[in-house]
Amino acid sequence: MFLYSLILLAYHSSRWIPRNRRLKFQIVNAVFTALVLVPQLYVMTRPKSARYCKQPLLNNLAAxxxxxxxxxxxxVVFTLLEPVPQGLWAACHFFGLVSFGQGMCGAILTLTAASCATTTPELYHMSLFLMVASILSTVVLAVKGGLWLTERQQQ
Structure with a gap:
């Protein structure tokens, strides 16, 4: 859910900026997404990450x-298009479900891989960070969804 919440954050943040002034925001968005991707790629290329770990944390990191x-x-597409087509929204929400599933699988793998903290420390700590980010974003989106539902009930 962490990645899905980043997409929604980029979309809603870009709508605050007038359309003709979004280039700077798009550059900031590209830099921010690189800041999310680069540490994962760094951990993936570390030699210690290829060591044996009883849980498939490396496969989870690849996913x-x-x-x-x-x-x-x-x-990037959501900050460029206005309005966003319904089919693209549907694909994004499906991506959110996939992201939720991957986050929960990652949480289960990380919680059961405490011994990997000594054999593959970078990989374990990256998995731990991704697990916490996924759980926190799931909680935030669940609260936001609950508030949206109560607002819809009152209308």
Whole structure:
């Protein structure tokens, strides 16, 4: 859910800026998405990350990198298009479900891989960071969704 919340953050933040002045925001958006992707790629290329770990944390990191690249594409497209087509919104929400599933699988793998903290420390700590970010963004989006539902009920 962390990546899905970044897409929504980029979309809603870009709507505060007039359309003819969004170039600077798009550059900041590209730099921010690089800041999310670069540490994952760094950990993936570390020699210690290839060591044995009883949980497939390296596979989980590869999936996270793939989803980060897709999220980068969504955030760039969402800041460029106005209005965003319904089909693209549907694809983004499906991506949110996939991101939620990957986050929960990553959380389960990380919680059961405490022994990997000694064999693959960078990989374990990156997985721990991604797990916390996923859980926090899931909680924030659940609260936001609950508030949206109560607002819709009152109308």
């Amino acid at each position: 996270s990198i793939a989803l980060s690249i897709i999220a980068t594409g969504f955030s």
